[in-house]
Amino acid sequence: MNTVLPRIAARNLLRQKKRTVLLAGAIAFGIMIVTLINGFAGSFIKNVSENFAYLMGGHVFVSGSEYTASGKRISVIRDDSVIMQALSDSGEKWSSLQKTSETSATLIFESKSIRQNLTGVDLAHSAMLKERLALIKGSWDNLAWPNAIIISQSVAKKLNVLPGDTVVAQFQTITGQNNVGEFRVAAITVDSSFVGAMMTYVQLDYLNSLIGLGKNEYMSLGIMLEKLDRSGAFANSLYTSMKGMGLQLFDRSTKQQESGSTTPFQSMIREQNNETWTGTKYRVYTIDDVLAQAKQIVVALDTASVAILIVLFAIVMIGISNTFRMAMYERIREIGTMRAVGVQRTEIRSMFLYEALFLALAGAVAGIILALIAMTIASLINFDAQSPVFLILKAGHLSFYLPPLRALGNILIIAVLTLVAVYAPANAAAKMPPAEALRTVK
């Protein structure tokens, strides 16, 4: 391989350090901005999904629906033994299971009231809650109380309650009858975003008894996996396994193909609204099905990054093209000499193109390094737990993920664009007759 031309190209770049640094700097700036956007988009959906997974209590969910004698549809899983068997038969692994029931309630304490969503879980044995919630008042030991309730800091402030106080909750049973329950504040937690502040946890058995469900019944089974990425495959395996056991299920496969403004989960609900059935019919869905619309934000961010890349580099390329044309005129006698001693036209062209390629690579690599430094600094900033951006954070910090192929793709685009920008002056230099070049006086 002929290494003379690349060496001459590298030397030429080093001869004009200031110009090279400015051109590479422009490329580096552009690539840094694009890489930052790509890095943010890369972790956005993952962070949102993980945060929602903890709030909802799983990566994959199974819920059941049935009709009452009068035709009212209610959400209930009465006997989960077949689901558990299907889970076991699916051959998939999970890290934890969480059975939940829910109702919307008005919490009342001394004439103050607030609307809250009550989530019934086995408080004393929920490892996930202990791992996720940070207590500011009260104790985990209090969760043994049969009517324990865990409320967020903002709810406690609104109601002016302390651990040990008894709040009254007013809500409806699954069939729509009004009922009242008394809950004893066991713990007060740090608000984790505006969504976290809405979460209020109570004992599953007690809530079930109040909303008209039996002791071993519940509304939804949340399955937490080791990795979020596995949720789609896991849900498909579980779906197949449950179908194989003869359970009635809302179709899952067709929902994967739907697009537009309707999420797979919304499609499933719409299907449910149009159907009637007897017995219990189950839904298997993932956190990604619920948050499918959030993925459109990632697509928008990626599209924006490509648009920025093109606009920025259109400007940079004009600058590079002009600079190389100037460089060609500066080196015109040198080119003439080289041609006179036998250097071919294609080699002259290649020399300029090598120069452009090195410039693009240096700028792109520098841009990616600068972006990685900026990402590291940004990820050190600790955001407040109540921050509205909490859902896109990872443990209270910004996080970035740059897919390697995307980084390589960006470098490739820059290299090609730079070569295109430099091709015209390189070609002009190559086509210059040696005698004319040697006659030229600067």
Added chain:
Amino acid sequence: MQIISTKKEGRHDRSIVLLLALALSTALGVHSVSAQTRPEPKALLQQVDSLSDFTGKDFSAVFTIVTQKPGEKDSVTQARVFRRDMKKQFLILILLPEVNKGQGYLREDDNVWFYDPTSRKFSHSSVKENLQNTKAKNSDFTLSSFAEDYTVTGMNEGMVGKFPVWVLDLKANTNEVAYDRVVLYIRKDPTMLLKREDYSVNGRLMRTTAYPKYVEIEGKLLPSQILILDEINKGEKSQITMTEQSVTPLPDKVFTKAFLEQVSR
């Protein structure tokens, strides 16, 4: 002394027997009189239901609801209600507060729809839902159906203020009516509901409703003033006043989604 004493005791015993007999006969007499005038509970419930039943006619009125909550400024909600009891249809159109103006509830068959003009979307609601931020439920503005929804488990006499009333203890026939137990205080003559108590599934008094004023429309007695007390969140209450009541026939289009969308613009 002993004899005298015995005679006295004997007289005393006879007096007691006479008194007991008199008391018993009086009681029996009262009971028989009472039994004669005591209405059949189910028929009484049907009579109460029929008081607000405009089957064969259309009914409309404006309801103004003033809601008081401790520590908060009184809120005023005003709604125009259209009813066609024959088809169990109703439309409730919110007039006040200004921010919610144009919102509405429409009953079509067994579905109750809530319309929000801001999003221009209909969503499912229920007659068991509270009307806006008030203590009143949508069902408070519609035809009552005590006789169909409840079974009388107890019937006693009592007083509400100076009026003698029948106190009917009702238990829901299904688990899909808003309150599992309701106690009605029905004035004897003329028959009209004076007070109502609503209980939760686990037997806690949740709401007390008083009907202090009535108006007569087309031979029907309708409460023109209703006072609802929240018994769980003490201090919260709503006062409903009915005005502009009318039984003028309404066009069919009134009970449609299109009409609700049109009038909400």
